[in-house]
Amino acid sequence: NAGVMQNPRHLVRRRGQEARLRCSPMKGHSHVYWYRQLPEEGLKFMVYLQKENIIDESGMPKERFSAEFPKEGPSILRIQQVVRGDSAAYFCASSPSFKNTEAFFGQGTRLTVV
């Protein structure tokens, strides 16, 4: 049973470009959480999705950020018109239920904006 898979592991984008981060949950998991870790900080919750639904996006910046979890395929975190401040590690976690305490984390995508 493969773990939570995130790709790419490293992503470099120039200011103004778009970044797409992918997360394939563990088999049988239909709940996905995205977190962001800025340098020297803890992980900050961004968004919680179930298949085809955004349940809680209270941690998402209001502009440029969006997330989806389609019926088929991975969950996608999309950042439009990236800025230097978006440079961070983005972690996805998947859970078999609504309980965030049962979630397993992926290895993360490190986004660098140059």
Added chain:
Amino acid sequence: DQQVKQNSPSLSVQEGRISILNCDYTNSMFDYFLWYKKYPAEGPTFLISISSIKDKNEDGRFTVFLNKSAKHLSLHIVPSQPGDSAVYFCAASGGGGADGLTFGKGTHLIIQP
């Protein structure tokens, strides 16, 4: 407004001794607490957890203590081993806010040989 605080950015402990990592929280609605271990360039891995209705949970070398009145929890590792060197994050669930976990900033534990 940091609801989960880990006030020690780093901690150095000799191999074989006890490591004690501390965590304070401000939101009395948190009902579950977790500790994660994280190596560089990897994701957090779950270590141990405790419900707010308990004051202690033990799993092998790891014990978590919860003091609800003080809004404080601690992770004890005994004996400490070189492989324990990592960043440890305290996290809380519930709180009446977002559906995700609330994390502290982490403590970098260094085990000295």
